[in-house]
Amino acid sequence: MLRVLEINQLEDLSHVRCNWQRLWDSTPSATFFQTLEWLQIYWKHFGEGKQLRVLLVLDDHRLVGVVPLVVVHESTRLGRVRVLTYPLSDWGTHFGVLAEDPKATLCRALQHINNTPRNWDLMDLRWLDENDLERSTTFDAMSDAGFSPNPGVWKETALIDFEGTWEDYLRSRSPKLRAEVRRKLKKFDATGRIQLQRYRPLGKEANDCDPRWDLYRTATQIAERSWQGHSTTGTTISHRNIRSYIKDCHVAATQLGMLDLAILYLEERPIGFCYNYTFKGQVFGLRRGDTPEAREHGLGTLLTAMLIRDSFDRGDTTLDMGPGSFEAKRRWMTRIATVGRMTHYPLNAPRAQILRLKHWWQSRLDRKSGRLRTALEGKATS
Template sequence: MSITIETINTTEAFKNLRKEWNRLLEQSPVQSIFLTWEWLYTWWDHFGADKTLHILLARDSSEIVGIAPLMITTAKRLGFRFRMLRNLGMPDVDVAGLIVKDGDQEVVNHFCQEIQNASRQWDILELGEFPNAVLDPQTIVRQFHEANYLSRLMPKLHTFIPTTGNWEDYYKTLAKHHRRSMRRKERLLAEEHKSVEYQRFNEGKVRPEHYNIIFNINAKARFPELYATESLRNFHLALAKPDVLQHAVDISFFLVNNVPIAFDYGFLYNQVYEAWRGAYTPRCSEYSPGSLIFLKLLNHNFTSGYLGVDLLRGEHDYKKRWRGYDRPFTLLWVVPRRKVLACAAYIWLPDLKKRVVSLLKRRNADSRDAEGED
């Protein structure tokens, strides 16, 4: 294998990669909607104005055998500005990293070397979140020589729920108190004579009006900023265009008395539902609509023959209730040692904070033990 690296830094060149990009993704062990050309190009088209493309292509002869979807952007920390080389689409992508044919480590090594060759263009490298089963974080770190670079790894977990078995068997694995709680909410709705309906739109059935419902619900929910600007809303509407990802966008609603009060929004990719976002109307929280809509979605996944539900990033307690299993991912930072301010902001101070928090936890635990002995 004779590998050469090419850098793509124009939108036009990025635009022309669609077929080769997705052909390579089909041969990559990392499979996610967030690594498709359609998702990343649409994101770049809407949010790339103040950033610089830095996509690396690895070629073996004329064949593309690897893509490092990167960009250079400005990051602010401790009152300083830093040039950050990071995955394209961050912080909005839930799965990132490198796209490599058959996970070939030689290609990964070439990418790491090329990134080092361009180190005068960046202050911090940020990769992730990427799956450890495909890209070994320690192997990547070893490519950046310890004498010249510092690194920091942040372990992450993504919960996956297989939906290929029997629904009733799966339902019985849920904790009894969790099942009782959801049954109580369903009884409450019935006792109040409220009609309940679950709707799911996917496989090309999503329309702009479905997004308008999402925008309206989310405006009153916990994170109203997610769709607060016209540019954000236009990005999501663009994803669902027929020539983009309309076939993959997957939106569910939970309706009470014919009014949508909750949504789940994600993508159906390779028969796996990637659960990206969800919200509900706060005034209806007594019904636990977030739990009820997800229960309906899981049931629909089982009965439709889909392979599973990927709960993506974010280690929240509610995910544990659904009895999936955790897959290890990593968020990685690499900083050249000569860039002292960047080392302080992204390596030394976060590490010091981690040590202090750990020390305080140990002291608190020791204090509680001592009080118990008294």
């Protein structure tokens, strides 16, 4: 029989590091953000005011699943609401449990949540990938644990699937983009005036974990010269509010063999960068930028094209370009993927019930626009 051990202090997780990694390795869609290393960095920089609830699911004494949860305080028009959710905070697009049997693991973890004092007003499991939605993993687990899951859309993200060859992909693009890419590659790439340096270390276990701070500094300098240097969101890699977080992640990703950093040079001058994380053939684009000189020559297009071409050569499977700015990404992406959410609104939490009405209305709009997958139709509770 499965049992749950709840951990509320991050330092108490140190003894499960090897088993956490074992479960990460056995979870097909696991990302950098589901590593224990990332959780430690996240908690160091953003843990203040939050409560950690990491649920370790054991079969006898063997760890068979990890469900990292956090209680965060979020501001709404109704006031502050305590939300029980995953600890991703939109740094990535997907999150979930690490487990040999994800549905059984999540169900047992949520039974534990249901049987313990409630320190949250709203359960909102966000950042669910399309496999989770199609297989009803979270929906069924929440239902079996005694909750009432309400499916919805958290975000949408632009994806490129690396199927076939680079030439196959290029032929699938619009005639205008195809002609532009080929013309610029001929003008710059073939003459040697432009080069793409892509750094992807194998990690500590392979004795290949040089952080290459020279490349990192180059990327941040380009970011400061791009639109990101004037951004006020505080989420660009050059922004002082998150600089230390990004640097800690840089070290961790390098040691784990999950860093993917590309710099574009024009006649040996760095003019563009793509800062990514990579895992099991999947690439997640965290940030990118280019200099005014690159924009003057229209080399932003070439940076994207050369990165995609290189991913085909490396045998990558997907590139997640992230949510938003779909007009700029539309000519590159092969599809838009739904990032889902499953929400439970306790009956004895008045603010949660009002939010339920708001989310219900939004889900109706999502269905009307086609954003909510057909597979979820009929599963929303009234």
